[in-house]
Amino acid sequence: MSTDQSSKSLNDTVISNGYCVGCGVCAVTEGSPFKMVMDDYGKYQSQLGRDNVFAKTVTDYEELCPFGSKSPNEDLIAKKYFENTCKYNDQVGYYQGVYAGHVTQGEFRNRGSSGGMGTWILNELLDQGRVDYIIHVKSEASDEKLHDIPFSYHISETLEATQQGGKSRYYPIELSEVLKVVREKPGRYAVVGLPCFIKSIRLLQKQDAVFDERIHYCIGLVCGHLKSKRYAESLAWQMGIEPSDMKGIDFRVKDSSRPANRYSTYARGPSEEKVVPTNELFGADWGAGAFKYKACDFCDDVFAETADVVLGDAWLPEYVQDSDGTNVLVTRNNDIEKLVVTARNESRLKLDDIGVEKAIQSQDAGLRHRKIALVDRLDFERQASNWVPDKRMPNGHEASPKRERKRQWLRVKMRDLSHESFMEARTAADINIYLDRLGVVYSEYQKSGKTLKGSVKFRMKTVVRGVLGDRGFKVLKNVVA
Ligand SMILES: Cc1cc2nc3c(=O)[nH]c(=O)nc-3n(C[C@H](O)[C@H](O)[C@H](O)COP(=O)(O)OP(=O)(O)OC[C@H]3O[C@@H](n4cnc5c(N)ncnc54)[C@H](O)[C@@H]3O)c2cc1C
Incomplete structure (x- = not known):
């Protein structure tokens, strides 16, 4: 497929059907x-512009996009x-070390959303001379x-x-501008990003040698x-x-009188500053998925x-009471594993080895939504004869019980x-237009959560499946049967 055909095809599938996550990698290439x-809803989206433009460095846009029909999946x-x-x-x-803990060195934990490991790792890579530049998300202001x-x-x-x-900036960001700078500026870079953004970078590295050579470390954030x-x-x-008056926001203000997951939100207007516990604000229930x-x-x-x-975040009972915040951390790269272990031995980090099962437990709700109930959301789209991206489907995953499926439907609606x-x-x-209209569906969603007898069984099944893996789960099912 020519570059021109592949850009049209990406536009007709991913972009037109609303699957663009706005990472910006397709807009990085020269030409x-x-x-x-x-867009009008406040999301970055890729837009196909002029026809017949010749992109010099990319051969196939469908291989470059994290949702593209030809891009390899995360496992591959x-x-x-x-x-x-x-x-x-x-x-x-994949995993090497699996930890829960926080940074004890400096102000990283105080200034971070969680245990401060995110900024610490970037800082350590720079300090140890392993990279020259850090690509990260910050305010455009001073x-x-x-x-x-x-x-x-x-x-x-x-x-x-x-x-x-x-x-953590729960806010739209995109990579194209910053990656254009990387193309112009030789050096060794580390980049922090959400899972699909890191996937995009890996796909870009595959197609464009400049990025493969320059981006040395990809630091991922767990993502809801x-x-x-x-x-x-x-x-x-x-x-x-x-x-129109909003000037600033901090989504993760720690409150020393409450557990880590009971954080507050700070907002700044032209002349006032407010801090309110986030769970008192409508739309902040992440499970409901507003915006x-x-x-x-x-x-x-x-x-x-x-x-x-x-x-x-280590959303685990043994850590969540500590309002200063605790990270869950999974290493996959030898250099980073060494940095972490060395710093722990030097008492710059406080880390417990928790094992992979605890890491899974720390993201139980997110994993159920993303990896299990995805079957239902794909079904909804297919039933409407819509195009869907190819996803990893572990063997034996079936549609959810009726009530859980209804909850998924309500989430899509919200x-x-x-x-x-x-x-x-x-x-x-x-x-009030927003609060009232969304409020009606949210009430229905909350009610559906209270009567989820069948779903408790479903949750147990998914936790066990998470711990044992698909194969182990099947063996257990046969033994029980
Ligand atoms: C949109 C989003 C959803 C998330 N969902 C979950 C979740 O479901 N479960 C969970 O456990 N954790 C989630 N996280 C991660 C969590 O909020 C913390 O960022 C993480 O625990 C690191 O905290 P820290 O104190 O170690 O890092 P910090 O020291 O606070 O550093 C955070 C790092 O993340 C970078 N960053 C901030 N916002 C963005 C962004 N939008 N895109 C790319 N990089 C960014 C910053 O530049 C910084 O380098 C999410 C983060 C984001 C941005």
């Missing part, structure tokens, strides 16, 4: 026909990098205004600048899903700051399976309705 635009990509040095689990992907919007990918080359890039820009606006608006990109509902990678290391109703609310300058 790319794609450009990144922010990861195998190349990690097969010889790691073990494999079908929930977490370094003093860390939480000012918009947030975007930046390149940092000093330890101080790297440390300004902490905190990516939010549109309207998520931030919806939280601030409920705090009395209208969308989610559609693509995220068709991604089955929670642990950034193609990254050299992945970091998330995802779509959040975008539409908030747009209407903005136009009418009345947040």
Whole structure:
């Protein structure tokens, strides 16, 4: 297929059907026909521009896009990098060390969303001279205004600048601008990103030698899903700051009087600053998935399976009470495993070996949604005769019981309705339109959760499947039968 045909084909499948996650990798190549635009719903999307443009470095856009029909899946990509040095689990992907803990050195933990490991690893790679540049997400404003919007990918080359890039930004970002700089600027880079963004980078590295040579480490974040820009606006608006007045946001303010998962949200308007416990704000229930990109509902990678290391929150009873935050950490790369072990021996990190089962437990809800209930969401699309991307389907995965399937349907409905109703609310300058319209479906969703007898069994099944893997699960099922 010619480059021109493949760009049209990507447009007709992934982009037109709403599966673009806005990573921006298709727009990086010299002469790319794609450009990144922010759509009316506050999501980055790729847009096919001029016809007959000749892209010099990419041969096939369908192989480059993480949702493209011809791109290899996460297992195939990861195998190349990690097969010889790691073990494999079908929930977490490849793994060497599996830890829970936090940074004790410096201010990393205080400044981070969780245990501070995200910024620490980037900082350590730079400090040890393993890379020259860090590609990470920070405020576009001055370094003093860390939480000012918009947030975007930046390149940092000093330890101080790297440390300004902490905190989780549940906010749309894209890679094309920053990767264009990488193309122009030789050096060794480390990049931090969500699972699908890291997958895109691996696919780009496969097609373009410049990126293969320059990007030395990929640091992944565990991911529930990516939010549109309207998520931030919806939280601030409920705090009395209208969308057009919003200047800054911190999605993860630690509250020393509450467990780590009971964090607060900070928002800044022209003359006021507010901090409100996040669970008091409508739309912040991540399971409900308000303002989610559609693509995220068709991604089955929670642990950034193609990254050299992945970091998330250790949502485990033994750690969650510590309001300062605790990371779950899975290493896959020898250099990073060594950095981590050395720093632990030097008491710069406090880390427990937790084993892969605990890592799975820490992301139980996300894994069930992404890897199991994906069957239902694919079914919904297929029943409507829509195009769907190819996904990894472990053997024996069946549609969920009726009630769980209804919950999935309600989640899809809330995802779509959040975008539409908030747009209407903005136009009418009345947040109640969003709160009321989405509120009706959310109540139904909550009620459905309370009567999920069948689903408890389903959850048990999925936890056991997660721990034993598909093969072990089948053996157990036969023994029980
Ligand atoms: C959209 C999103 C969804 C997430 N979902 C989950 C989840 O379901 N479960 C879970 O356990 N953890 C999730 N995380 C990860 C979690 O929020 C923390 O980022 C992670 O635990 C690291 O915390 P830390 O204190 O170690 O890192 P910090 O020291 O706070 O550093 C965070 C790093 O992430 C980078 N970063 C921030 N926002 C983005 C972004 N949008 N895209 C790429 N890089 C970014 C920063 O530049 C920084 O390098 C998610 C993160 C994001 C951004």
